[in-house]
Amino acid sequence: MVVSLHEIEKARQNLLGVVHRTPLDYSRTFSDYAGNEVHLKLENLQKTGSFKVRGSYNKMGSLDKADLEKGVIAASAGNHAQGVAYASSRLDIPCTIVMPLGAPLSKVQASKDYGANVELTGSVFDDALDYALDLKKKTGAAFVHAFDDDAVINGQGTIGLEILEQLPTIDTIVCPVGGGGLIAGIAAAVKEKNPSIKIYGVEAEACPSMAQSLAKEEIVKIDSIPTMADGIAVKRPGQHTFHLVQKYVDGLVTVDEMEIARTMLLLLERNKLLVEGSGAVSLAALLYNKLPIKNKKVVSIISGGNVDVSFISRIIQRGMVEAGRFMQFNTILKDKPGNLVKILQIVTKLRGNILDVSQSHIGDKVYPSYVQLTLSIETKNHEHIQEILDALKQRGYTIE
Template sequence: MERVTFDMIKEAAETIKGSVKRTQIIECPTMEKLTGNKVFFKLENLQKTGSFKVRGALNKIMHLTEEEKARGVIASSAGNHAQGVALGATNLGIKSTIVMPGTAPLSKVMATRGYGAEVVQVGTVYDDAYKKACEIQAETGATFLHPFDDPYVIAGQGTIGMEIIEDLENVDMVIVPIGGGGIASGIAKAVKSLKPSVKMVGVEAENAASMLEAVKQGCPCTIKTTPTIADGIAVARAGELTCEMIRDYVDEIVTVSEDDIARAILFLMEKGKVVAEGAGATPVAALLAGKIKEQGQNICCVISGGNSDINMIERIINKALILEGRKAEFNVVVPDRAGELFKVLQVLADKKANILRINQSMYKTGIKINNQVAKIVIECANAEHRNEIAVAIREAGFELRP
């Protein structure tokens, strides 16, 4: 397979210039307090279609022959490559078919159709969609556009690395998500070509760490994945070309948990005023989870995309608030007589806890006949505040149940 050269990345920058945004890099002062590093965000979530993927997709489409364009194009994608291909193909009058997992966020499916593509959904993970796309390609003769293991796609993603070095000359480290490896290998090639001293760190979701395993094994291998909120990097098998480039140009790969990613999404919204999807939040998750040991560095985190399903965002934020102790549920055993629940509520009021929901039930096993359980959901300041409230409830004479 053809290797990606820095000249190809420079050519890609010229090819897609005017068709994509040169996204902004912003500093996040709060991250310096938390990590001891100056941290900057490269905002590819503000890119056209809401993701970096449009760079590689457009570069690939613009290098197709007239014969390849005439056959139409087909791609497999968890959602972001789909939108890039659909937009690029429609703009050039090319028919596009996109195969997506059945579990792809509805917002990404609808956006892909909105850009003019025919969407086929199958299976539960990207690799199911890839297999189906290959079958359709064999039947129709359409031109297949791989989402990551293609030199032109990788070169397109590499333009992000060029922009980082040009706009942030004193950068010491770049942290980028890894799924199949397209964005990480492209950026790493560009960054190392321009400034070899920069440390490149890739981040995978623990539930789909196919590139880490590929690097350990020395070649791509199929792993068993489990569901992850970072659906954009949920790939069971890393690419051949990307694996080779990751070995050559990425200095370290770390993994982050689902809880780490949820916390990062909340942090980015609350402290950075940035909306990121699960995959896009993984670089920040790695920093917040202490996976990066360096101190005093200038670090650029690539926020690769912001195409999150609104319903999923609600669930993720709720989970993150629970993890941080800012939302809690207490099951309080209350004597079934007048005034007892009021005493519990008075404790919460005294501790300045905001009550979100109360539900009382006597239909619980293991409680006395003259008792009931009050399930109370509250908002609190942090985990310490939550624990103080629990102590105060017990000190008021009430039992707390799991």
């Protein structure tokens, strides 16, 4: 099999009745922020919560029964796992998924709920991939690669066909990049239909393996650091995807953790969309002006929404901190009646919303008859935080 417009159109027929034709949602808010007409392709609303089911099902549907006798094996940071598990359940094929030890519990449990046997190993996707390939050799099961497979890439490319139908006058598509399967498929479909449409990829600054490979004109494996965009934390891009990105993609940029966190919070707050870190990077690149485009019709691929419930509150808090919406500080007070009320009055007069108050009589800097006060405050922005800090310092408080 090869990646081509013809094969992508065949994949679309294979996926009829299996996947959703996800909405393309115009956002006035994000258009104003980005200086472009921004439309969101909501693959976070896809079955299994991400685009991955498209490629997984197309791959497994292309295999002969003999190939599937011993089931299938896949390695995944989470979303591909659910795609393979869902496809396996529909096709009645046993499957084993290998995931990193740190994979979100929600993604692990969802894969099990679809009937998959899940094994956890290694710290990142690449570790899980090595183990899964060894397991394939031992068991003889068919392997469903997360991105470096033509049938998988063709399945992901069906998103491009949908976008062209939903917004025929599109100028630019911005897409998350991990191993490259999503952008390779979309770019192949779109560029073959209309070469004038620009395609840009976005990686997490913590793991820019595709960008570094393109810069060196060969595939390289890089060291990475932890990122909330775990779904695109791939240390080595695929062979197939690398060449397709070289051929079709107009440029790659990166976004940092602060930009991802703020974008996730904005999507939740303004559009009521729960989007995972890897799903938010394309919009982050637009909001933080990483791309050389203005006043264009742009589609941002929101690739997934599988956020661990326990992680949501941390993302919200981090996003609020980064946006100047939350502050916490310590100060030492004389432990006498009325002192706590005085400092609370200063904060409330400046319209800070006090979320939590705690006091401790124990600490390196806490002497007898003194108390350490910790205040957590909801604020409006960074200027509001500075206004509160300045007022406290003017009244003699030492703030940490």
